[in-house]
Amino acid sequence: MFAGRARPGEAVIKVVLRVAAAVAMVTTIGIVFALIVPAIGFFREVPIFDFLLGDRWAPRFADASFGVVPLVTATLWTTAIALLVSVPLGLGAALLLSEYATPGLRKTLKPILEILAGVPTVVYGFFALQFVQSTVFREWLRLDTGAFSVLAAGLVMGIMIIPTVASISEDAMSAVPMSLRQGSAALGANRMQTSLRVVFPAALSGIMAAIVLGISRAVGETMIVAIAAGSQARIVGGPLEQGQTMTGFIASAALGDSRVGSLEYNTLYAVGLLLFAITLTVNFISIRLVRRFRQAY
């Protein structure tokens, strides 16, 4: 730490660097204020319990109603379907890469997963609507479904999230010390038993963090649901029904030009605040879980 004596100009540089780092903090504060100020305006006109518990979402009707429950049910459906796809497949891929694959094979397979993660969500949305919903569900399987469904959006969203779940849980599995595996093998276990009973439990908090981050991505994903899930805000009763999610509402309401400060404008921010609160909670859980698995060994 006994560096050469700092020159006067370097004090300025240090301040500049600190200011750059502070941009991250300013952004967070900006987000919180940008969401809360219009949301307060919204809750002056709409009681908070009517918002959180009401089951009719019709902000643009003459007899407007602001119950967010229909949007939440659609988000729950797409998120649950996405997790049903991405958690088993992502964990399977992670176990294969960390416990079975040779370094050479890993080097080929990981870039493929990275490409899967890099496909723009609007392209996934096009795929969900044009191929999964319209070609597979309606033409090939002749399912009883309309132009949109939460199932098509959720399935494709699940594929999109596989790389997230796979790469974070693979990190956690690779961090399990080799001695545990060798001990397990020495006691006569085969690789499957070692994977399931030694590596998996040891990496559990990292795996949970991966799943939690997957939830956060599914809840916040916009373009896939805006394109393929539907645009009518009704309580979703089954996977083949269409439904508008929270993000889907924000995206579609953004298309109309709403005046700053109007109830319509404030509604966007009330839903945005709810979305931010959900993902923030989920992210904190994820960060805590990752810290725990880092401390484990």
Added chain:
Amino acid sequence: MISLQDSLAGAPTMPLKTGETPRERRPAPMIFLVVLWLSLLIAILSLLTLIVNIVLEGGSRFGLPLFTEYPASSPDRAGARPAILGSIWVIGVTAVLTIPVGVAAAVHLEEFADKKHWFNRVIELNVQNLAAVPSIIYGLLALAFLALIGVRDKNIVIGGALALSLLILPVIIIATREAIRAVPSEIRDGSLALGATRWQTTWRQVLPASVPGIATGSIIALSRALGEAAPLLLLGALVFVSFDPNGLLSGFTTLPIQIFNWTGRPQEGFHELAAAASIILLGLLLLMNGLAIYIRNRYQKRW
């Protein structure tokens, strides 16, 4: 810290290969391995299906007119020229805004910050959190910011670039920090021992050594911004743009927004156009990711 793993260096990491010993050849372990392979194959097959589907749908419309024509009410005459130029403008401005700030923030956190100080701990937590905030929230932020400073025409290049910059800033900070951390401390100690100041050490030793890592991270972050549509939707980038963007305050649309627009039209011809534009977007992203991987493999120093 020396772990058992290190002390066994040289020994085979895992002496058993599946199928080589009787206990690996029983039905259950074999089925388990098949299931693991299936889960990866389903992911890869989905990617292939998506690419084949896009190419089949859009292949016939992929040609010069797509790059040179303006959007039109008839799918036969429409092209994505303003969207392509808009994407270039927005991503260019985003890069200029974000990379210096992101690198400076990372340098502060890695080389200068007192990690125990509350200010730096709050920033650390912030960066981690911001990386997982839904992209559409950044659109709401940019919309509120433009309203606050009284900009009436919100669909402008600088507004879109601002939203995307804040979106990818955490990605660039995290990647740069990793690149800086990978520079061994001996390099710093050597430089400091010769009488250099902290800043001279950072500027002349640490940063040049971490340029490949920073470049890789920045390209990947920019490719994410290139494919992003949600925050720009909120700024009204979906409006019909039939002119070339020509400055920071110019109206714009981008490729992902154009794809979204065409996907939502009822006519089949527009869906083909959406697929054709998706080919451009996927091609650009593959190119950028390929470049990032190339830089990583070619220039990254092994210490």
